[in-house]
Amino acid sequence: MDDIVQAALKKWPNVPHCYGWLALDARGDWYMRDERIQRAGPFPRVKGSRIDHDKLLGFIARNYDVDERGAWFFQNGPQRVYVELELTPWVWRLQPGGGVTSHTGRSVQVESAWLDEAGHLYLLTDLGFGLVHTQDMALAAEAVEAGRWMPQDCIAAKLPSLHGYQRRPHP
Template sequence: MEAWALRAMERWPNVPALFGWLGLDRRGRWLIRGEVITRPQIIDTINGNYEADAHGRWFFQNGPQRGFVSVETAPLVLSVNDGVLLTHTQRVVRAPAQVLIDEDGGVAIATEHGAGSLLDTDLDWALANMTDAGRPLDEYALTKALETPSGSMTALEISIGDRQLRVMRMDREALPGHLGFVRDPAPRENERVATRVAD
């Protein structure tokens, strides 16, 4: 988190949190009240102050006010640039810990930065780096993996950087519980809630 946000939190520690205003879509675009944010300065500020609390709710720390973010797929959206896996906040993924494939072939990855979903435009990269128990991946092996029960390991493996990881099948709706994040954060008991953005 950036120093200015930390200073604001120290100065005004009890500002109520904001829910239902901010979002992150499946393409890694920030939303406010459903509208895409396009100003680079705002995007950079959100990217630099985006974290998770102890309950798996992701938020943007806007000075003293915490704005919780509803996420369409996962709290991070991952893309590939010159073979390097990046979060939508421009962090390099160096230590992927787990790879999951959902019922429609979507790929989620547990990273050192948090849980991420791979952009559908980069699924070809994922498939090109997958093998079937050491053999080249083919359509039959992929179909068999997609038919594997949710929560079970498949025969697929994927190479990401210097890591070789087994691929688990996991239904999309089960991903938040498995990876420890909340798609649509809600206030907890006795949590102060704001009705507007703090001045």
């Protein structure tokens, strides 16, 4: 977590948490969801405004964390902004040669692979559980065919409880 965020938490320890204003889609993109967007419908049916600003994306990535309930959040100074997840808290990008990184740019080591009833591929890593980005399925198929990953069957609806995360955090 950024030093400036740590200092803000000490200076203003009782700022209320924020829900419904930030979301992460299945492609690793962040979305702002103002009051008008929230009234228009739930995420991901109504996504909101995609965040494209590089410095803001970097700030979110450095301050993205999970609480004891399995609810993921972005610590924005003294305010904790909880994140709605389309599918998982992490979206994995695969690199030629076998490397795997998170949507926040962190390198990870794969522990196991999972395949749901819709054909989505998930990886459990040393950082946590997440979805393989759809654009990287050719590289994922190579890893499976080479025997590096042996996907286990799973049911998508059971993944949040199995891996300890909340898709729709609430107070």
